[in-house]
Amino acid sequence: MSLLAASTGYCATVTVPNSLLLNSIAESVSLPMFTWSANGTHTAKGYTTEAADETSVQGMKEDCDNINLNKKIAVDFRSDVFGPGVIGFFYKCEKIRQDTNLYWFTVSSGSSSQIDQLCDPNTNYPIVYDSQHNTWWIDEPFDCTQRTSPAS
Numbered sequence: 001m002s003l004l005a006a007s008t009g010y011c012a013t014v015t016v017p018n019s020l021l022l023n024s025i026a027e028s029v030s031l032p033m034f035t036w037s038a039n040g041t042h043t044a045k046g047y048t049t050e051a052a053d054e055t056s057v058q059g060m061k062e063d064c065d066n067i068n069l070n071k072k073i074a075v076d077f078r079s080d081v082f083g084p085g086v087i088g089f090f091y092k093c094e095k096i097r098q099d100t101n102l103y104w105f106t107v108s109s110g111s112s113s114q115i116d117q118l119c120d121p122n123t124n125y126p127i128v129y130d131s132q133h134n135t136w137w138i139d140e141p142f143d144c145t146q147r148t149s150p151a152s
Helices: 003-008 020-028 057-070 112-119
Strands: 036-047 072-075 087-097 100-109 128-130 135-148
Touching (some): 036 112, 057 072, 057 100, 112 135
Antiparallel strands (some): 036 100, 087 100, 128 135
């Protein structure tokens, strides 16, 4: 059930004419029919422990390699910060410093306030553990270069 369906009781189906692939993705992540979106770049630092005192060079490299090779769709992205319903797509990663990766993203939500919070440079992100790469991450602010809202 999509976020829109959950909040309104109306089950909306996203369709993309002539795109079986995009329709399958939208359906599998429960993309609401009407979404607010933002894209841009953001940086994150990876560490070996929750104390964030030693850079996880291997975990940061593996995360970049994985995103550059496979891309990543994150359903309920950072629900600890935004609550449920934020869908993130990460499609490029680059190591810009020994302790920092730069990510290119597009994020969508059925809630404009979630996109506002994501794009707010003052939003704080608690450290979070990534078991796939055995790395603790500190997300830095998201630089939203473009934003869209649903058509009326």
